[in-house]
Amino acid sequence: KQVLDFMTSAHQTFSSDKGGANASYIPYLASVPSDLFGIAISFPDGQVLEVGDTKYEFAIESISKVFTLAKVLEEIGKDKFLATIGSDATGEPFNSVIALELHKEHPSNPFDNAGAIATVSLLNAKSADDRWNQIISTYSLFAGRDLTVNEEVYKSESDTNAHNRGISWLLKNSGKMFTDPDQACDVYTRQCSVAITCRDLAIMGGTIANHGVNPVTKKQVISRENVQPILAEMAMNGLYDNTGTWLYNTGLPGKSGVGGGILAIVPGVCALAVFAPPLDVFGNSVKGQKVGAFLSEKLGWSLLNK
Numbered sequence: 644k645q646v647l648d649f650m651t652s653a654h655q656t657f658s659s660d661k662g663g664a665n666a667s668y669i670p671y672l673a674s675v676p677s678d679l680f681g682i683a684i685s686f687p688d689g690q691v692l693e694v695g696d697t698k699y700e701f702a703i704e705s706i707s708k709v710f711t712l713a714k715v716l717e718e719i720g721k722d723k724f725l726a727t728i729g730s731d732a733t734g735e736p737f738n739s740v741i742a743l744e745l746h747k748e749h750p751s752n753p754f755d756n757a758g759a760i761a762t763v764s765l766l767n768a769k770s771a772d773d774r775w776n777q778i779i780s781t782y783s784l785f786a787g788r789d790l791t792v793n794e795e796v797y798k799s800e801s802d803t804n805a806h807n808r809g810i811s812w813l814l815k816n817s818g819k820m821f822t823d824p825d826q827a828c829d830v831y832t833r834q835c836s837v838a839i840t841c842r843d844l845a846i847m848g849g850t851i852a853n854h855g856v857n858p859v860t861k862k863q864v865i866s867r868e869n870v871q872p873i874l875a876e877m878a879m880n881g882l883y884d885n886t887g888t889w890l891y892n893t894g895l896p897g898k899s900g901v902g903g904g905i906l907a908i909v910p911g912v913c914a915l916a917v918f919a920p921p922l923d924v925f926g927n928s929v930k931g932q933k934v935g936a937f938l939s940e941k942l943g944w945s946l947l948n949k
């Protein structure tokens with residue numbers, strides 16, 4: 644009840660905020676109505692609280708990187724993952740190739756595009772279809788329903804992803820690509836185009852907050868030991884070059900996507916999902932960040948002040 648009151652007041656307070664702009668480098672994203680605004684929170688007992696536009700399907704974009712990371716961690720284990728990809732910040736924009744030049748041993752982390760595409764390539768798969776099926780079925784387990792690609796988003800991104808294809812080939816050139824580079828980039832583009840609602844995102848995050856068990860279906864989706872590496876990556880790199888500011892204001896691991904979604908995890912307590920398309924210059928939802936800071940303060944969520 645108290646949580647719902649604070650969610651409602653956050654929605655009222657920030658709905659008139661005019662800061663930021665939709666992502667424009669992917670044509671589809673530019674066309675999504677900018678005033679859509681939803682807030683959802685998922686609790687370990689299966690309850691989901693929702694305020695605003697929580698049923699609208701939007702593109703998961705970079706938040707997908709969290710769930711592909713989870714799948715790869717399950718498969719290869721956290722030590723091998725750390726040695727192959729890493730967990731440190733690049734201090735560069737999310738799609739920078741400079742980071743690839745600077746970090747000779749491995750990409751820096753699974754959330755910059757270079758590390759994310761390399762992470763996709765790490766999955767042990769027999770074919771492109773097999774790689775994709777493993778990814779989408781993992782996402783569906785996190786969400787507790789069958790998720791699908793928004794084909795319009797996928798087409799829009801595929802037509803404009805020359806930069807990411809370039810990253811894939813640079814990875815290949817430096818020995819950091821573990822399958823065909825075009826296949827890895829295509830599967831990555833597909834995973835970014837998965838359609839989710841704000842409610843889905845809360846449940847997906849709620850599975851991480853609930854030690855790897857989906858709070859609604861009660862299925863164990865990942866092992867508990869992989870929760871910490873996922874949250875470490877989110878705390879360090881979840882909002883790109885604005886991650887420090889986000890952590891400063893919320894005290895929580897988070898992850899953003901250029902579709903306008905933001906996910907924050909309060910381990911053992913709940914997961915917060917916000918959807919609002921206008922982004923700051925780093926590619927993070929402006930309202931999403933404000934809601935995160937507001938609710939964390941009101942509800943005492945910060946992990947840095949226990």
Ligand code: GLN
Nearest residue numbers: 704705737835900901926
């Ligand atoms: N598909 C987008 C890209 O690769 C995702 C980026 C993001 O959400 N930050 O450019």
